[in-house]
Amino acid sequence: MKRKYFLLTLFVFGFTAGIIAQPVSEDLPQITGCIALINAKVISAPGKPMQVETIIMRDGLITDIGPRAKIPSDAYRIQADSLYAYPAFIDAFSSIGVKNPESDAPRGGPQGGPGNRDRNNTRPSVDEEGNPSLEDAGITPFRSVRPSVDIKEKSIADWRGQGFAIAHIVPKGKMIPGKGSLIVLSGKETGQLFWKEDVSMFAQWSGAGDNYPSTVIGIMAKWRELYHNASQDLVQQTSYTNATLVPRPHYNQAHEALLPVVKRDMPVYFRAPKVKDISRALALQKDLGMKMVISDAEEAWYLKDQFKTGTIPLVLSLALPEDKSENKKDKAEAKAEAKEKNDEAKAEKKDTVNTDPEKEEFEKKRAQSLKEHYAQASVLAKDGIPFSFGTLSGKSSDFTKNIRLMMDNGLTNDQVLSALTSQPAKLLGIEKNCGTIDIGKMANVIVSTKPIFEKDAAIRYMIVEGNLYAYDEKEKKKVQGKESHSASTPSSLAGTWSYTIDIPDQKKEGTMEFIEKDGSLTGTIHSSDITSGNNELESIVLDVDAVAFTFDFEIEGQLMVIEFNVKLKGESFDGSVTIADVGSFSITGQRMSKPKN
Template sequence: KAGEAQFETNRNAGFTTVLTVSRDGVFNGQSAVINLAGETVSQMIIRAPFAEHFSFTTLRNGQYPTSLMGTFSALRQMLLDAQRLQTLRQAYDKNPRGIKRPETDKSLDALLPILNREMPIVFNANTEIEIVRALNLAKEFNLNAIIAGGQEAWKVADRLKAQNVPVLLSLNFPKRTAAASPEADAESLEILRLRAETPKGASRLAQAGVKFAFQSGGMTSINDFLTNANKSVENGLSKDAAIRAMTLSAAEILGVDNRLGSIETGKIANLTVSRGDILAKDKTITHVFVDGKLFEQKEKPKTTTPATGGTQPAATATVGGTYSITINIPGQPLEGTLSLTQQGEILSGSLQTQLGTTPIKDGKVTAEGFNFTTTVELGGSTFNLDVSGRVTGNQISGTMTTPQGAVAFSGTKTP
């Protein structure tokens, strides 16, 4: 439905245009490309319909298909049935004498634009086997296919390139939904490897020459979109390629690059303005234009300590020094040394443990404490580590967010 207020959160995050479709069932229906502004539906629509969407999912309550293989087989059979129906209709239209009039079947009719390559089909597929099945189906029926999700698309990058199949690559990176605890089940190496490898997928697709664009992939917090785009950059993707994956490449895949995706004379005026690098943590989205209409972002209120008796607002905390810390990994505490070098609000230094020494990146100091990111190598894979904490006297404490969830750390400043 129309109405600009419902999209305020997305616009505040820098979005101007989206691809919208239902997520229910195996056949998700047809999608539309819309602007996030407009008083009527017709004002919002850029392209409708865009594609048919298909999900490798199963149905509950005993309904067929109840397995992924069944889901694939059901789609293949429906495509075969639609092909046969089209052949019968063509024969009947050419010479109807002596031929039974073909029946009407709306479900099969909906597949004819896909079979005739008049409309793309988007396969929601994340695992290697799902993507391979989708590519096999696209090859068998000569479909104009697109992969959406694509967590393991990099594993079949050569096939994607050979079949000229683009990817709407999800930035909804896998993560643990609950903090690690002694009672929590240990996660498999396969899950840990998936978390480590997924942020590298964009770089690998780019290196293979596969066209791709970023998508949100149903993430619960839209603010994770730019955060995870930056993680793709940290894992080998160039910044230019990351920006293109959110703009022109997306428009090209959606078939609207003659109207959107770049700043050119005659194109729709959809613009996002940021203060600072749009992929950096400290960036601020200041203005968003949708179809030429300005949506100015509200400044976040600054938190200060009220001045009383001539005292000043709270100053930046003092956190510099070397600390002996213990990272409280359940069942396996890890000792280490955290060296913090502070220059005003900028923080640098290193984290040293038995896993090695890694430099601090994007370090910041606030009135409440500090935060930074670093990386850890384990089992041949590299994991991102987000650290936040505070210093009270000679004591330091905080949280490290690892691929297995959040773990606490604490320690003491060394002389």
């Protein structure tokens, strides 16, 4: 029992003591061990029928699969009779785990020389021809993404929790931020993340601010200059190697880094969200002849005919525009009013409403634009245009919602699964290693409670290169109470509250802050003991005087969910805090302050 209390202290407040060394339990094998997923409903690849099979995984690889697969004696067994198994997702274009660049820090020149600012650090220094340094111009093709990756970045765990095992990540920056790499979303050290380095070049229509190039025209001109100069350098290097009496080539860091692009050995992932961005990128590709992948596309359906040949691969953005129209809000309000007002009152109100034709037309156009964005993937799929999905502009918290929006607008289960597994595997040249559940491939498997894209599906386990991550099945629980009347409103909870959790032999204290906006509540928890990097409260439900919410965090790959259930008593509350497999403990609190109006 004392051990459970100690675990609660560790888990609730994010301590990373060595006692918690395994993602699921103390006897769970690491990557060198063996896992048996027994009698799962397996969908091994897009378009394949579901079959009840046992999957054997050892040393990070799938070693056997089938209804009669022999289970090794040393296997960690998971009874999966009621669970579904899918190939884990592959992110074709992202910045998972990548830190923001330290733009304000003095930087060295491209050759590692002195900083590139003047003495007063007020403007970039320039060369004899008036050109800023490559770094100030946002041209850093020589940079690899590895130095920018932080194993502690929350995005790694967040996207893994959404089903992703592999990601193609790129550095952050301006015109040419640098080279992308493939990572595996598992490991305790940064080096363990990396699988294949410097596999791509990342470019975008992002100007250098006050420096050149700062406009789209300037960026296109600079690309042509760099590409042609790199091509000339390649010719001169070849001549120097194969002929005599040829002067030694001069070294240029940017040109040297672009040689694989000129040779067409390295693709350029060009970020082009809008239709104009895509059109300009395609024009640049046609002019220079580089291998290009249009990435983070949000409006590719406008130019779908140009993608039908399949010569230019396409990565669609997983970010979708939010419906912020007044109609959506009006519908919600009307639904609430319908419960309280009779038909006569509503009819009277309707007669007095003044309509604005211009506003109505604007709302129609907005609704049409939203539908086109939501239907982008299905429109391309119907025309047989292959595509992958990328998370660069998306949020992990919106992933499931956005996938379902696309499916509501015509995208099928198999098309979604293909864009998240086999298609990005082919694009990235790793189809022999992952993208499907087959013998010899990497042990990257999603285990879900229902078919993965169904509304109430939840991920129960993630297996990433043989490492097992367990997730508590979360359901939003509504506190029992009267539905028609509420003694408390979101504003009654808003403010800062102190709390005390009673654990035998000790107390844990901190504060919680709730913010009310447009009838919705968000919250954060704060304590000197919390070191996990996450303090967001989730699933906040207020009913009568009862409040329920959860707090999520991860330690050594294990997601823990703390459930709070409290009852408001004016300026105080009391209730319980529960964590699965550990116990339930009492919590009390007092209001410290209310929001300032």
